[in-house]
Amino acid sequence: MSLQGKKIGFIGAGAMAEALLTGIVKAGLTQPENLCASDVSQERLAHLTDKLGVRKVESNNQLSTESEIIILAVKPQVVSGVLEDIRQVVKPGQVVVSIAAGITISTMEAILGQPVAVVRVMPNTPCLVGAGASALALGTHAGFAEESAVSAILGAVGKVVTIKENLLDSVTGLSGSGPAYMYVILEAFADAGVKVGLPRDVALTLAAQTMLGAAKMVLETGEHPGKLKDMVTTPGGTTINGLYALEKGNLRYTLMKAVKKAAERSAEMSKQV
Numbered sequence: 587m588s589l590q591g592k593k594i595g596f597i598g599a600g601a602m603a604e605a606l607l608t609g610i611v612k613a614g615l616t617q618p619e620n621l622c623a624s625d626v627s628q629e630r631l632a633h634l635t636d637k638l639g640v641r642k643v644e645s646n647n648q649l650s651t652e653s654e655i656i657i658l659a660v661k662p663q664v665v666s667g668v669l670e671d672i673r674q675v676v677k678p679g680q681v682v683v684s685i686a687a688g689i690t691i692s693t694m695e696a697i698l699g700q701p702v703a704v705v706r707v708m709p710n711t712p713c714l715v716g717a718g719a720s721a722l723a724l725g726t727h728a729g730f731a732e733e734s735a736v737s738a739i740l741g742a743v744g745k746v747v748t749i750k751e752n753l754l755d756s757v758t759g760l761s762g763s764g765p766a767y768m769y770v771i772l773e774a775f776a777d778a779g780v781k782v783g784l785p786r787d788v789a790l791t792l793a794a795q796t797m798l799g800a801a802k803m804v805l806e807t808g809e810h811p812g813k814l815k816d817m818v819t820t821p822g823g824t825t826i827n828g829l830y831a832l833e834k835g836n837l838r839y840t841l842m843k844a845v846k847k848a849a850e851r852s853a854e855m856s857k858q859v
């Protein structure tokens with residue numbers, strides 16, 4: 587689905603809305619005059635208008651009346667209240683997208699109380715630098731057109747996959763929480779460089795670029811990471827000695843356990859929202 591000419595509104599003009607709006611404008615998905623935002627903070631709205639030419643709208647209801655795609659970019663604890671407000675003006679034919687963690691599709695559909703297309707998204711923080719990893723799940727009344735529209739928006743700030751909603755807690759454990767695991771690995775990797783004599787800044791640059799490069803190799807060659815690893819591992823060489831130490835330190839088990847724990851916590855928290 588082309589987004590050209592589509593009216594897209596963001597309720598909540600915070601960090602995530604800014605990242606997505608920047609991606610939409612940069613990719614030219616639709617003209618800035620078709621983009622609008624509402625927020626309790628006039629300062630945030632003024633910032634988005636100045637930076638991106640996005641129209642500011644006085645209320646969430648006005649935004650919901652005018653927009654074909656309504657993106658809820660507020661904190662999870664605010665989502666139900668916002669939906670209660672806008673339900674009077676939202677009509678079938680519009681698409682309501684939530685990027686808030688833990689608010690289920692059935693909760694949103696029940697509050698809206700009409701056959702409106704709902705899409706639930708789990709993005710991650712690297713969306714802020716155009717390298718996000720997001721997953722979307724479609725509600726009862728959402729189909730191919732809504733999937734391709736929301737995929738195009740998220741695709742402007744990174745990679746996006748479509749999954750069943752019951753896997754969103756797993757996505758939260760993997761790519762939602764994942765940047766924090768990668769930061770810890772990177773910090774340790776840079777410390778290791780310092781341990782073997784490199785200056786701190788040099789070690790961090792080499793460590794971060796190595797992580798980025800390895801990830802690009804996997805994404806761009808489509809090769810299995812095990813094969814790429816084997817390609818740089820010569821018999822009795824440096825790399826196999828490093829890998830031997832990693833296996834002894836249980837890196838694989840530790841990462842699997844981290845993702846499992848985070849996914850379990852996400853499921854627990856969804857029940858509490």
Ligand SMILES: NC(=O)c1ccc[n+]([C@@H]2O[C@H](COP(=O)([O-])OP(=O)(O)OC[C@H]3O[C@@H](n4cnc5c(N)ncnc54)[C@H](OP(=O)(O)O)[C@@H]3O)[C@@H](O)[C@H]2O)c1
Nearest residue numbers: 598599600601602625626659660661662686687709710711
């Ligand atoms: N940041 C991330 O990387 C990330 C990753 C995954 C998921 N998410 C999800 O994305 C959502 C947005 O996150 P964020 O980091 O962009 O949050 P944020 O920076 O706090 O932005 C939310 C904005 O919405 C405003 N707001 C609060 N109540 C409102 C209302 N009733 N109507 C309109 N606007 C209202 C907030 O104002 P006040 O600050 O004055 O309350 C704030 O400016 C959250 O649900 C978060 O869980 C974010």
